[in-house]
Amino acid sequence: MPVYEYCCPECGLKFELLRPMSQVNEDASCPRCNNGAKRVLSSFAAFSRGAGGESAPVGGGSECSTCSASTCASCH
Ligand SMILES: [Zn+2]
Numbered sequence: 001m002p003v004y005e006y007c008c009p010e011c012g013l014k015f016e017l018l019r020p021m022s023q024v025n026e027d028a029s030c031p032r033c034n035n036g037a038k039r040v041l042s043s044f045a046a047f048s049r050g051a052g053g054e055s056a057p058v059g060g061g062s063e064c065s066t067c068s069a070s071t072c073a074s075c076h
Pocket residue numbers: 008009010011012013030031032033034035
């Protein structure tokens with residue numbers, strides 16, 4: 001099963017989850033506050049794609065709707 005990254009809009013927690021692809025677009029439950037967390041399209045996901053040729057810089061480009069910081073560092 002692929003690993004997906006989610007970010008909670010309530011508490012800003014960012015976490016990874018193993019999910020079947022059929023559930024990837026569903027909200028995940030935040031392990032901290034139990035609110036629905038949205039999936040984050042991170043640079044890490046690009047690695048699993050392989051053939052895409054994407055080489056986004058690690059630590060940049062991740063978007064979190066709650067963080068003003070582009071690196072989402074406050075989520076960790
Ligand atoms: Zn949360």
